[in-house]
Amino acid sequence: MNISETITFSDTGPEDRSSTIREALRNAIIDRRLAPGTKLSEAEVGALFDVSRTVARAALQMLTFEGLVKTERNRGAFVSHPSPDEARQVFASRRLIEPGIVAGALERITPSDIAHFRRQLEEEARHMNERGPAARRAEIKASGDFHLLLASVCGNAILQKFMDELVARSSLVIALYGRSGISSCGHAEHSAILDALENGDGKRASTLMIHHIDHIEADLDLQLKQGSGLKDALSLS
Amino acid sequence: MNISETITFSDTGPEDRSSTIREALRNAIIDRRLAPGTKLSEAEVGALFDVSRTVARAALQMLTFEGLVKTERNRGAFVSHPSPDEARQVFASRRLIEPGIVAGALERITPSDIAHFRRQLEEEARHMNERGPAARRAEIKASGDFHLLLASVCGNAILQKFMDELVARSSLVIALYGRSGISSCGHAEHSAILDALENGDGKRASTLMIHHIDHIEADLDLQLKQGSGLKDALSLS
């Protein structure tokens, strides 16, 4: 496993090591370097990051709270394998929250923010034009970052935290249920939303956002093919 | 301190003890038996519930994730003391989410649910007619339970979790900034919302809900009297 990327703790400063591990695992999960269903043993995680089980456990507990990891008592922690129903709930939540985020962002967005968005969208476009699984992972991540940036502009830390969780879960869902062929449809819509925001047209931006979310969800294949948990093992190994 | 209420672990079964402690602390916080700013030392919490620091720490970590507790590295955990700005963010989030919850609940609510709501509202009314701080605490809690019940009916576990957090934070905010005199205005509005739901009038229910939230927030005194964190110490000790 090469989960730990090129992480040397010194980079992030002496701050919470468990948070650093959480972020690394989080990135690995939403990048799909860690497949849903993968077991994350405390000892293994601890060994990978060269810490004790205590801090590894703390990181896993945080991820469990975010819904990216599922822990079963006396059995361990596993990368979440959201059911189609959970997937629908994720998108229902986003449909509810994101229009409000757009409205909030509209009132506080600055030219400097817009420039930031433009750079972000360029990045996104670059990944879109590349091929290969690495590029696709980067694309999913970049697409999520657009929504997170929007949430940060809106200035509500609570909503931002909610969006953090929703975007992360979405990445999992897309990786699991996405029909890979048509997945790169989001970029133009991001641009359009940003344009509407720049023109101060909040109504249009909200509408575009809802359609955008609809499109993402429509691109999924959410037929319920799984009963309980035996499929986990089936799909992962 | 009598935080632990009448808790004997055997009640909740052999499940996670840290979760049990989390709930007990959570209740104590939203009931205002634990004042904002109060220090929650790991050792003290552990002693109160007769567990080691390890599990106490886990409970505190969960509460930190919910925003009910703030931990500072190497300094400890404290009951959150939300700023007026945070308070506004809480209510902004609720204004965004709860209408959607109402809409979701409308489609799934059953007569049995409605009966449940009625019983809940009676309970609420009982506390409203009593006097004293204990009754007021119970009233705040019961009022929150109405919203949580609504969220549970809506059938979206993610939104339900969000509402859990928002309602808990609201209780803190109300306890901190509520003008105590007029606080008991919510009951009639809850009834009205339920009536609208029963009649299938989702539009009206949503509108009532927004007004309800507006009223709650309007009843607060959110003048920003505090600069940073020195006031915490000032108000707690």
Next chain:
DNA sequence: AGTCGCAAGATCGCATACAATTTGAACTCG
């Protein structure tokens, strides 16, 4: 041959021990 039971191995839950950091106070010096 199939099934049940049992024991060994692995992993987690929790407690405890030790290290690191902060805080507050006593103490010294100007």
Next chain:
DNA sequence: CGAGTTCAAATTGTATGCGATCTTGCGACT
């Protein structure tokens, strides 16, 4: 008498050890 410094008490951060629980492989019994 006040300011600065040093040290000790308290508290958190982290590691590790032990018991409990679950899994799994092997063997005996039907």
